[in-house]
Amino acid sequence: MTDQTQAPTRARPSSSGWLTRLTRAAPTRPGETYGVPGSGDTTWLSLASIALLLFLWWIVTATGWVKPLFVPSPGAILQKFADIWQNGFTNTSFLEHIAISTARVFGAFVLACALGIPLGLAMGMSPLVRGIFDPPIEFYRPIPPLAYLPLMIIWFGIGETAKVLLIFLSVFAPVALGARAGVKSAAIEQIHAAYSFGATRWQVMRHVILPSALPEILTAMRIGVGFGWTTLVAAEMVAATKGLGYMVLSASQFLQTSTVIVGIIVIAAIAYAFDLLMRAVERRVVPWKGRM
Amino acid sequence: MGLNIADVSVVYPAADGRPPVEALRRIDLSVERDDFVVALGASGCGKSTLLNLIAGFLSPTSGSIMLDGRPVDGPGADRSVVFQKHALMPWLDVIDNVAFGLMLRGLPEAERHATAGRFIDLLGLGEFRRSKVYKLSGGMQQRVGIARALTCDPRLLLMDEPLGALDALTREKAQELILRIWHETGKAVFFITHSVEEALFMGTRLIVMSPRPGRIAHRFDLPFSRQFLAGAPAREVKASPEFIRLREEVLRIIFADEEAAA
Numbered sequence: 001m002t003d004q005t006q007a008p009t010r011a012r013p014s015s016s017g018w019l020t021r022l023t024r025a026a027p028t029r030p031g032e033t034y035g036v037p038g039s040g041d042t043t044w045l046s047l048a049s050i051a052l053l054l055f056l057w058w059i060v061t062a063t064g065w066v067k068p069l070f071v072p073s074p075g076a077i078l079q080k081f082a083d084i085w086q087n088g089f090t091n092t093s094f095l096e097h098i099a100i101s102t103a104r105v106f107g108a109f110v111l112a113c114a115l116g117i118p119l120g121l122a123m124g125m126s127p128l129v130r131g132i133f134d135p136p137i138e139f140y141r142p143i144p145p146l147a148y149l150p151l152m153i154i155w156f157g158i159g160e161t162a163k164v165l166l167i168f169l170s171v172f173a174p175v176a177l178g179a180r181a182g183v184k185s186a187a188i189e190q191i192h193a194a195y196s197f198g199a200t201r202w203q204v205m206r207h208v209i210l211p212s213a214l215p216e217i218l219t220a221m222r223i224g225v226g227f228g229w230t231t232l233v234a235a236e237m238v239a240a241t242k243g244l245g246y247m248v249l250s251a252s253q254f255l256q257t258s259t260v261i262v263g264i265i266v267i268a269a270i271a272y273a274f275d276l277l278m279r280a281v282e283r284r285v286v287p288w289k290g291r292m
Numbered sequence: 293m294g295l296n297i298a299d300v301s302v303v304y305p306a307a308d309g310r311p312p313v314e315a316l317r318r319i320d321l322s323v324e325r326d327d328f329v330v331a332l333g334a335s336g337c338g339k340s341t342l343l344n345l346i347a348g349f350l351s352p353t354s355g356s357i358m359l360d361g362r363p364v365d366g367p368g369a370d371r372s373v374v375f376q377k378h379a380l381m382p383w384l385d386v387i388d389n390v391a392f393g394l395m396l397r398g399l400p401e402a403e404r405h406a407t408a409g410r411f412i413d414l415l416g417l418g419e420f421r422r423s424k425v426y427k428l429s430g431g432m433q434q435r436v437g438i439a440r441a442l443t444c445d446p447r448l449l450l451m452d453e454p455l456g457a458l459d460a461l462t463r464e465k466a467q468e469l470i471l472r473i474w475h476e477t478g479k480a481v482f483f484i485t486h487s488v489e490e491a492l493f494m495g496t497r498l499i500v501m502s503p504r505p506g507r508i509a510h511r512f513d514l515p516f517s518r519q520f521l522a523g524a525p526a527r528e529v530k531a532s533p534e535f536i537r538l539r540e541e542v543l544r545i546i547f548a549d550e551e552a553a554a
Contacts, residue, residue: 189379196347197393197444198369207396211383288382291426 072258080258101244108167116175124183141173158239170231171224178220182213295323300355314505330495338506372441393444411439431462
């Protein structure tokens with residue numbers, strides 16, 4: 001008797017739960033909105049995913065399935081990290097490697113923002129500027145930086161200029177295009193309102209279009225700095241004696257796999273930390289994003 | 293003096309293989325100080341085109357638009373617009389939204405906040421001065437929009453279905469509020485609406501527009517807003533036999549126009 005009365009309530013989530021989730025959204029609890037795509041907190045799931053990956057990594061190395069040359073154990077990575085931290089890499093301290101790479105990426109990033117954002121806004125505002133700059137930007141944007149690295153070296157030598165310029169170019173295009181797209185964010189009613197108060201074109205730009213474009217500009221900056229880190233290794237391929245990219249590349253030539261992985265993790269950590277910072281800036285600067 | 297629209301036509305040029313569209317044909321309209329002109333009509337009858345002409349966002353294909361004897365050749369601070377929605381600046385709080393026009397004129401902050409504060413109080417938003425506009429309800433956002441339009445002391449207030457997105461109760465309250473403000477400030481108003489009841493209640497003059505081509509089909513002089521301002525309760529005005537008779541007449545005209553055009 002008790003089994004029969006309890007069966008339906010128990011059967012629903014277990015037997016048909018996953019299938020129904022594919023065809024219709026889950027009912028919502030108070031305070032949530034029904035049918036919002038991808039709603040729900042993912043923190044625990046993400047932590048579990050990281051833990052699982054670390055566990056798998058540990059398992060394949062601890063049991064000896066894979067040779068340390070290909071995949072060193074997590075412990076070996078930690079050891080290597082401590083080693084580089086204390087003794088440096090190729091006679092340069094670890095912090096200096098980090099500092100020089102960070103300086104290259106953020107130097108290029110700041111330069112790309114300083115030039116790319118105004119240019120992108122101008123491209124969005126003026127058909128003249130757009131007509132002139134659209135072809136060169138669209139031409140070089142899809143080319144991998146490695147492809148034009150030789151040109152950079154031929155033109156600008158093997159010094160710091162070529163390295164920063166290579167990173168700059170990879171950041172510049174997404175930032176400029178983001179700013180250009182951001183110009184379209186202002187509603188025509190907002191622009192008309194400003195004009196009907198007697199605003200000049202410059203005032204509309206400064207007080208309506210620029211603030212409306214901020215969310216897109218900040219997103220473009222986040223994407224851009226990501227491209228910057230991606231290009232770092234390419235930039236440090238030639239004639240570099242310092243930097244995280246150089247460290248990863250030269251370690252790979254001596255099959256020091258653990259150093260390669262340490263370098264990768266450090267690059268990822270810096271990039272992620274900066275992304276978190278940018279998200280915090282977003283929440284502070286454009287709290288109205290997507291809300292009006 | 294005031295606004296004078298004489299023999300204005302607007303033709304949108306042919307595009308995408310479609311023939312040119314005659315959006316407005318031979319419009320004559322004058323709006324004097326203290327006038328509250330309401331434009332009513334089905335979608336596509338050119339109400340918004342007419343408002344855009346007056347605001348200066350659009351120039352006529354032929355005819356002339358004069359404001360106080362000078363031709364209208366672009367938007368200006370003598371004509372403020374209240375939009376249906378999407379026109380506030382979410383990065384500014386309520387008082388800076390209301391003071392937006394004054395800021396563009398380069399007034400110092402203390403001065404523009406003083407002026408903006410007066411209009412915020414007038415619209416009953418006193419306790420929301422420092423609120424974020426995106427956190428306000430639709431009705432309150434619309435009041436911010438109206439306050440903003442008033443701060444620059446325009447000759448003419450242009451309202452493009454300002455109450456269209458509001459619920460019935462808020463809408464009636466907003467109607468009364470706008471009428472009181474119109475009465476207190478003595479601005480000329482050009483007001484667009486889809487609602488026959490709203491049109492009759494608010495206007496001193498009503499123009500009923502017809503589509504294809506957009507034109508003014510009928511004109512009425514209305515007494516109801518003055519009855520309300522003289523002290524009659526709004527619902528009583530709207531329920532009076534005279535009001536109902538005119539409402540039905542206007543509805544009949546609109547339906548007949550629709551059928552004739554279809």
